[in-house]
Amino acid sequence: MTPSEPAALAEKDAKRSAPAAGSPAAERLAALRAELARRGVEGFLVPRADEHQGEYVPASALRLAWLTGFNGSAGMAAVLPEAAAIFIDGRYTLQVHTEVDTGLFTARHVTEEPLSGWLTETLKPGQRLGFDPWLHTEAQIRRLEKTVGALGAELVALAGNPLDAVWRDQPAPPQAAILPHDLRYAGVESAEKRESLGKGLADKGVAAAVITLPDSIAWLLNVRGGDVERSPLPLSFALLHADGGVEWFVDGAKVGDALVRHLGNAVSIEAPERLAEALDRLGAQGAKVLADPATAARWVFERLRAAGAEVVAGADPCLLPKACKNETELAGTRTAHRRDGVALARFLHWLDGEAEAGRPLTEMAVAGRLAALRGENGELRDLSFDTIAGSGPNGAIVHYRVSEESDRALQAGELFLCDSGAQYPDGTTDVTRTVAIGTPSAEMCERFTLVLKGHIALAMARFPKGTSGSQLDSLARYALWQHGLDYDHGTGHGVGSYLNVHEGPQRISKVPNSVALEPGMIVSNEPGYYKTDAYGIRIENLVAVVESPRGPGEERDMLAFETLTLAPIDRRLIQPELLNADEIAWIDAYHKRVRETLASQLEGAAQDWLEAATAPLGA
Structure with missing residues (x-):
């Protein structure tokens, strides 16, 4: 996405x-x-x-x-x-x-x-x-x-x-139940997170931090909710104190006894309307209070200033530790991607069979089929965003959302772009595959291969610690640039752990970003190309930042990417003559890994299809 x-x-x-x-x-x-x-x-x-x-x-x-x-x-x-x-x-x-x-x-x-x-x-x-x-x-x-x-x-x-x-018929605010996020998925107790971040505040002489981002609160307290579609968020506010205690301003109707036991005595449940009173109290004490000017509402700052608090402008303290997944979270996302990969392989096999047989397919029907196959694994909690299912010219609309009015049939000779993802309790997925329906044109294949070259360049990158995503972005665009082409979106966004499919503070983009990529961060690798009124191409895998061992004579600590997503890349759209030996080796090795990981979980025709879809490029 x-x-x-x-x-x-x-x-x-x-x-x-x-x-x-x-x-x-x-x-x-x-x-x-x-x-x-x-x-x-x-x-x-x-x-x-x-x-x-x-x-x-x-x-x-x-x-x-x-x-x-x-x-x-x-x-x-x-x-x-x-x-x-x-x-x-x-x-x-x-x-x-x-x-x-x-x-x-x-x-x-x-x-x-x-x-x-x-x-x-x-x-x-x-x-x-x-x-x-x-x-x-x-x-x-x-x-x-x-x-x-x-x-x-x-x-x-x-x-x-x-x-x-x-707005006369404005919907009521949501009141979905909030549930504990089990330690087998979170990896670190909430108390440990709170105490660590609280110590960081104390070391800076800060009495408390105002936390306004729902995913930060969900991560900090090891809870998940259902107040918004496609992301398991409870809408609330929190004050994290330097002693590790938390005042959580949340609708009590969302909180059950099991959640209270999960939170423990150091977390107090307060009505949302008491946030103003709590900020006033901090102000009356002349306390130093941290608030993030990039994410917290102006109201928060004005209330604190009016109450006499010393407002310290700084980043939400949850952002960076939330982005750097722990080993339990990384293991969970690998499991989620293996599970998701099986559904994707079954879907791509079905799509190929339907298209080859000439059966009528529409964007809405195809998106529905993919959602149904994900649901069959028994672990799906929700999609991670509305599926982008764009056929032909609709694929050129970067964030296309199919509706009854825009729904169109997949037609021979066109490309079909499918960007989709899932929310599982152990991880969040996001993957885009562009598929040929019938025989693609030479131009489609050339531009698909240029996008693929950029995808591979980023996937193979090694870079020194301290490197930001902005410094890597041109790797994904270089092949397109040499042909006078480009795409008008970022190359990569951070991804949460059973949280938001778009997560900061890291990103890979032309837009300057000083946040260095660190081990444990998950980002997308998704270069693309879009020809207005004709077709769209995007190839997206999620990758995790990992340490890269030093080789002989190397002087710097280096990082690299581990590809998490497991789904075939359409070989029919690849022009091998545009790839160098290293690029061919990468795609063959990736397809071998996809085949070896997923084949045993498929049967019959689907397994045969996967074997053919992941065969070496020279085969």
């Missing part, structure tokens, strides 16, 4: 249609503008975010989708009396034009045409631009304050979200 990165905005704004009078989108926009006028502000910002600032939000917080129709995982709308815009990244430059009435909302690429530029064009001196301080981070608002102030306008924190006042 691709991470975000800048891209050129598709030239579809020229095709904007005029807004349909009386359409639901027009009525909602008009209602919001009326509510803003009632509150004495001219404008308002609507991010795709909830109070926790994570990628995964419940239905009750999908305000951007309700207002605009946009269903991507990142974006923001800005509304003024005479203008409105929606800001998206390189994954969604095509999708936004199919979901949003661009006669109402001008579609702008967030990097090439940022919010600051739009405000400079449209926000007038003296106007008041409102925002919900729960839905923006401290860092975001600090940047906006500079932009808005320079225009002679005012940025105003609103009490209560005006959009909620006009």
